[in-house]
Amino acid sequence: MENNKLVILGPQQKTETYLYDKEKNKQNPEMLSEQYVKKAIANYQSAYYLFKNEGLKQKRIKKGNITTTR
Numbered sequence: 001m002e003n004n005k006l007v008i009l010g011p012q013q014k015t016e017t018y019l020y021d022k023e024k025n026k027q028n029p030e031m032l033s034e035q036y037v038k039k040a041i042a043n044y045q046s047a048y049y050l051f052k053n054e055g056l057k058q059k060r061i062k063k064g065n066i067t068t069t070r
Contacts, residue, residue, distance in 0.1 A: 005032055007040035015040075 001020060006027060008016040015037050018027040050056050 002036070002039075005030075005036055007032065007036055009040060009044055 004020045004022070006018040006020055008018070010016065017030055017032040017037065019030040019032075020027055047056075
């Protein structure tokens, strides 16, 4: 979600777009520009790539007898 604009990605290239109303805590269907949909797809693909290739794992650092994550 960005600027109260929400893109939901579904299977087989199905997308739904909404405007979020904070006061009513409600999502209202809205046609958003292709820019928002493409950005949502790019974010999903980047996160999936990192997950699949273990790019999201924290590195463990050992200092003496203490192990921390970074």
